[in-house]
Amino acid sequence: MATDNTDNRPRQQTQRTLPARKRIALIAHDGKKDELLVWTKRWQDTLASHQLVGTGTTARRITHELGLEVEGLMSGPLGGDQQIGARITEQRLDLLIFFWDPFAPQPHDPDVKALLRLAALWNIPVACNAASADFMISSPYVAEDFDVGIPDAGGWIAERIG
Numbered sequence: 001m002a003t004d005n006t007d008n009r010p011r012q013q014t015q016r017t018l019p020a021r022k023r024i025a026l027i028a029h030d031g032k033k034d035e036l037l038v039w040t041k042r043w044q045d046t047l048a049s050h051q052l053v054g055t056g057t058t059a060r061r062i063t064h065e066l067g068l069e070v071e072g073l074m075s076g077p078l079g080g081d082q083q084i085g086a087r088i089t090e091q092r093l094d095l096l097i098f099f100w101d102p103f104a105p106q107p108h109d110p111d112v113k114a115l116l117r118l119a120a121l122w123n124i125p126v127a128c129n130a131a132s133a134d135f136m137i138s139s140p141y142v143a144e145d146f147d148v149g150i151p152d153a154g155g156w157i158a159e160r161i162g
Ligand SMILES: O=C(CO)COP(=O)(O)O
Pocket: 027, 028, 029, 030, 054, 055, 056, 057, 058, 059, 074, 075, 076, 077, 080, 081, 106, 112
């Protein structure tokens, strides 16, 4: 592993536990919302035992059409992706199911990229389509405490102040 001073990655890792009752974000771009609705309906019983959150329009449609309780944040183009990203950074989200649309540029593409970056950084399991979401939600780890390695934020700051 490179350790020279051009490597500005967090060097220390720590752990956090994804709890048995997961906090799951459900998000879909407009061209993918119907697919997410179909997927959510298929896994409705499993999803109901977890805590769900979503961007505004996605959350509203799931609640309206399936009766599942989903906390609705801001709509994506109005900042919802950033709110989900903040939850990841604060270790308040455990799984991200985000059916982003590979055929439709979004006005808030920088926010989408930022969200996916934070999910990668904080080692959050991410599913981007129905097949990956099937694999994720059928994992035995979904209903168990599960330890993941994350950057040591305190160590990172300590290193930077010398
Ligand atoms: O744009 C989104 C994600 O980038 C989703 O937002 P809505 O759920 O409000 O459509």
